[in-house]
Amino acid sequence: MKNFYISKSRRVRSTPFTSRIEKQGVKNYTVYNHMLLPTTFSSVEEEYIHLKKDVQVWDVSVQREIEISGVDAHKLVQLMTCRDLSKSKIGNCYYVPLVDSNGGMINDPLIYKLKDDLWRVCIADSDVLLFAKGIAAGKNLKVNIFEANIDTLAIQGPKSFKLMEEVFGTVINNLKFFKYDFFTFKDNKYLISRTGFSKQGGYEVHLEDIKSGQALYDHFFNIGKKYNLKPGAPNHAERIEGGLLSYGNDMLIEDNPFECGFERYIHLDTGVDFLGKENLIRIKAKGIKKKLMGVKIETNKLNLTDIHLLNKDNEIIGDLRSAAYSPEFKKIVGIAMIKTKYFDNKQNFKMIINGKYIDGKICELPIT
């Protein structure tokens, strides 16, 4: 595939770390939430191997945080998701499908409950701010909604624990998976969660102050050599294998949360009020016709920018949503939306890549 340059502008915002990662040799960007997201420093394959072995710092400032506060904050957050948040606790992070009135997926954020009347919605790539503002205006809710000036660094990989311990002390080891708390470095307090878009373990540091955020970034790299720390980015092959979904790639507004495998986050019987509830009840009763599954494809190169259909016996059985070369499986791994007729069996399929039929196989997510 030919390479093309990215045109920068103010509309495609830089982050507080852009100048640093450019000095560190970033090669590629994508755009996510109207902001630059670095994607490659060396190659996806090299970074995959490094991520599973050592530790990386990722500039994921693109994970914009929509702050919702005020007496109706809980009500508004609940209206946007089918996951029951009535028993939600301060200090917890909640992965939630956001759905529209039809029950279609509009985002899959992590929600941080800071107080009963103060929430942060840490979003995937769609303007949840405008959705929240629309609902609030329509229902006359007493809320304040804005995109917070927060930039996020993800510290990911097996050595992230030792690196973070050196910076924030052993107290950080008490932080459990999908919890957040406040930790101190050089008199600055940071909100840190044990989260991140990889399966290799680690943290996300939510930075409200640019100067101390940049100082922390530099400190990581000052002390990082002994952990073989490198700058990195969410790794498609690793996250596909791990079954971590990417909104806009794997799922869109045309897909409902049942089809995306989110059954455990769909609470239709607990009495909470949210958009699309009636339609999700109807969808559940009727049963779904397609579902996201893993796939393995017998090739080592696939540039996925368009629709790729999967075929079996002259029938279309699904379409490929994400794909990347896995150094572990030595073939392409992917996520595909598969017709229900086929998703409960480990089916083989064929697909056309560059005019040739290539073999593939459906598998579970995560891919093992």
Added chain:
Amino acid sequence: MKNFYISKSRRVRSTPFTSRIEKQGVKNYTVYNHMLLPTTFSSVEEEYIHLKKDVQVWDVSVQREIEISGVDAHKLVQLMTCRDLSKSKIGNCYYVPLVDSNGGMINDPLIYKLKDDLWRVCIADSDVLLFAKGIAAGKNLKVNIFEANIDTLAIQGPKSFKLMEEVFGTVINNLKFFKYDFFTFKDNKYLISRTGFSKQGGYEVHLEDIKSGQALYDHFFNIGKKYNLKPGAPNHAERIEGGLLSYGNDMLIEDNPFECGFERYIHLDTGVDFLGKENLIRIKAKGIKKKLMGVKIETNKLNLTDIHLLNKDNEIIGDLRSAAYSPEFKKIVGIAMIKTKYFDNKQNFKMIINGKYIDGKICELPIT
């Protein structure tokens, strides 16, 4: 400035013309409404000169069209904008500021009224779909809202009229500025508007069928040589000089429509109901403190990806939102948000570029 590659994925959608423009030598992309927007084929300067002299076809499929239909369609469209649409006519295009409850800008689309209960909102770079869905859900409106499968080609430049006449016949000459109608080429009917993001004249063809759209694209280039037709893209220098604003560059949610110079589209006294009306009344009574103006800057290179402040006598008088080298003025032209204390005078200012003080001057928009 160093160049970086763009990473493609399904999340950053290609258009039906992507493979064609890549064969035609596109060099740069940006991302706009989660889709690829070509930005340069040769250089902004060369394309500026060509656009003002000949004719270009632009792949502006990124101008996504949000279709709103149903008995409450007019009501919903009106709720989103401060421009009174009560006397709007089928066949007209309406440039409208969309505002949130605070009166902040969230988009500046062109709205096409197709029927009383069928509208298309042709959007700038923010998810108006989600805003519309939120309001509709909050107010229980009877509407159907979705992103239409429409891709747009803009035919821009002084020779666009002759080119379009050759394709669609002399009947196209009857189409007036900011009107749309249906025209036929090879048995296919196309919705065409006399609109476009340049001041050089031309049309936008709204394509609902990919195959006939691609055939039309190829036909343009088959016959285009005598008009010196070239592929192109919205040209920053040309649009800045013309005073055409870019959402995300020149204005954001922190700016209100008065500050963006949209007074003639703010109807506070006509009795129509829209979001943010009370706040816009309050803002008008208090008076604004900043306003978008043109600027000329005495240099020939300025990469605008960050905040650039304008100074006068040790005071910050505004910030630069867009900038490009103008082959006509032989200097940088730009759009800046200027404090009201300074905007009614043709003030000089200084700004720091690469550590040096550079002189600039405030001027009206369009820049002449």
